[in-house]
Amino acid sequence: MNKKWWHNKIAYQIYPKSFMDTNNDGIGDIQGIINKLDYLKDLGIDILWISPMYQSPMVDNGYDISDYYAIDPMFGSMDDMKQLIAEAKKRDMYILMDLVVNHCSSEHEWFQKAMQDPDGEYGAYFYIKDGKNGQPPTNWRSYFGGSVWEKVPGYDNKFYLHSFAKEQPDLNWENEVVREKIYEMICWWMDLGLSGFRIDAIMNIKKDLTWSDLKPDGPDGLADVYKIPDKVTGIGDFLMEMKQRCFEPYDALTVGEAMFVKEDILPRFIGDEGYFSTIFAFEPCHAYRKGNNYMNYDWPQPFDKWRDETFHNQKIVEKAGFEANIIENHDQPRGASLFIPEEDYGFYSLSALATIILCERGLPFLYQGQEIGMSNRRWKYDEFNDLETINQYHIALRSGMSKEQALDIAGHHSRDNARTPMQWSSEDNAGFSKGKPWMPVNENYKMVNVADEEKEYGSILNFYKRLIAFRKSEEYNEILTYGDLKPMYEKKDHIFSYSRSYKEQKLVLICNFSSEEKDIELLEDYENVVFVNYEQTTVIGNTLKMKPYECVVYSK
Structure with missing residues (x-):
């Protein structure tokens, strides 16, 4: 595998x-991002992935683009965007934009012209x-529910395809x-100074051109359109x-939103000869998802499934490249709520989760607010x-x-949990x-916010800073970037453990991801404890006495 400029970096989604x-209109903007670059x-x-800011x-929420060459006025102007790119470069930071090209907005000029003449030039830009006999061409169900087909205005038996809304x-x-x-x-944006893209819903661009029905999977007689990519070549x-x-x-740097890529074709997607630089490791964080x-879905995340999916994913990705x-991201509930039982939420559980993820092989992506422990809020319909x-x-x-019951379930899993405003202070x-604000603020902002956590050495924010510095340190950067990952203690209840090995170096992470104390028999002698989330680690003889959510990294 050829080494790339982005391999040893830390990424962050905005x-x-x-x-x-x-500008106090209740909506975040580009100047706000510039203001927080430091x-x-x-x-x-090092790397910022910014969700869509195109005209929409x-x-x-911006994934319906009406002009790919314009910034939506709610975020600012193209001059603001150029300033952001320039200010990021001054700080040796890289900007990725969201690339949404499976679909556009119904307000895009192309679609407007297509609706005026569905059989003309622009009609061929769409399906x-x-x-x-007046019914949809197929029984495919959109990602947001209902048929993927909508009648063309003014026609009784002509439909256009929309996999989403x-x-x-x-x-x-x-x-x-x-x-x-x-x-x-795409090239126009790259020439403007971008460093790459996160590529949205890209697995949907190839359709089943036989336009055949799928076997119904619900009482509505429809079948999910996400099954189509598995059918086509x-x-x-x-x-x-x-x-x-x-x-x-x-x-x-290109990061594909490509879910459930099979092991035998993974090298086609990532690595030196792959379509993308990397893809997101969705399988571990989606381990709780059962059914449609x-x-x-399970709640909270089942530990065994998460651990098993992580180790399986690491194994199949190892030879292909990086994931x-x-x-968490903008399409999921908050990781602090999904992975951690509500009664266990706190510094030690949050820091344990952070250490597990940031010490794995792959490119770490944080999501805004993750570093301060932002969690789900309580919702009204x-x-x-x-x-x-x-x-x-x-x-x-x-x-x-x-x-x-419906509100409770929707509140747990809603994507809106990730979209509440960033908690900068207790003001x-x-x-x-x-x-x-365009979206309600989480009520816990007076306790969970950047300003207060910056002042407290023992905060989760300052822990993230130390953890990232550890990953990027001269001594451990290569092993934490390129080292092999091997599972350990796989049968131990609520123990998440693995080794990282590179050249002559070896690190071992052992984490008790539970609220109970646990004893772990160490399998070998270690030279030093190089990273912890507790002030003190206790070993008696060959037994590591682990406190709730304690995480230890040893060097060998």
Whole structure:
């Protein structure tokens, strides 16, 4: 595996709408990001992935783009964007934007022209098909519920495809003209100074062109559209063309949102010859997901499934390349709530989780607020903003659950949990804005915020700083970046342990991820304790006496 500029870096995702508001309209903006670059640099961050800031009607919070060449005025201007790129470069930081090219917005110029003449030039930019006597062409269900097909206005038997919301029509990647326009746009942004992209929903760009029904998987007679990528071949041709045209010439970092890639084809996706630089390691953090709906998911994250998925993932990825490791992002509940039982939330559980993730092999991605222990909030139904959450709430009601039960389930798993405003201080609105925030602030902001944690040596924020410095230190950076990962104590209840080995170095991490004390028999003699989350580690004879959520890293 060839070494790359990004391998030993730390990445951080910004959800701009909720990061920092400088003009007091209740919405985060680009100047807010610029204002906090020094904070992020001090934390140890090198790479910033910023969720969409393109012009958009915001039906899906920016993932419905109406102009790929414009910044939405709610975030600022193109001059602000150029300033952000320049200020990041001054600090040796790298900017990744979200690339959303499976679909665009129904307000995009292309789609507007397509609706005026569905059989014309721009109609071919999308998937517009005749129905079955006024009914949709297939029984595919969109990611947000309901049919993927919407009638073209003014036509009784003509439909357009949308894998997500009806305001997000899918682009026709089979059309070479469409691909060329996408590639032209990507290169325009790279020439502006970006270092790469996180690539959204990219596994959906290849369709089943036979337009065949799937076996129904619900009482509505529909079947989930996410099953289509497993049925079709040829997506690699599109992905390799995009890589060669847009990414290779710039040595760009590309992070694909590619879920459940099978082991035998993983080398095609990541590594030296892969379509992407890396993909997110979704399987471990999604171990709690069973079935199609929130009401089928586990809560909290089952420890054994998480640990098993982590070790399986590390094993299959090892020879192929690097994955991007996460415990949360804008599409998931807060990791502090998902992985940690509510009664166990605190410094030791948060620091244990952080150490496990940041010492794994792969590129660590933090999500805004993770470093201060931001958690889920308690919701009322009319506070939800996320389309997926609202849909899942109603699915739970239709299954026979009470409003209270449906709200509890939706509140646990809602993507809105990750989108509450960043908690900068104990001042009004958590210091995020002097206006009314677009999304309710988590009520715990007076206890969980950057300003207070910066002052407290023993805070989770300062622990993250020490942990990142440990990972990036001259002594341990190579082993924590390139070292092999081997599972240890796999049968021990709530013990998460692995070794990292590189050249003559070896590190061993042992974590008691539970609220109970545990005894661990050490398998070998270790030279030093090099990182801990407790002030003192106790070993009696050959037995490590582990306190609740204690995490120890030994050197050998």
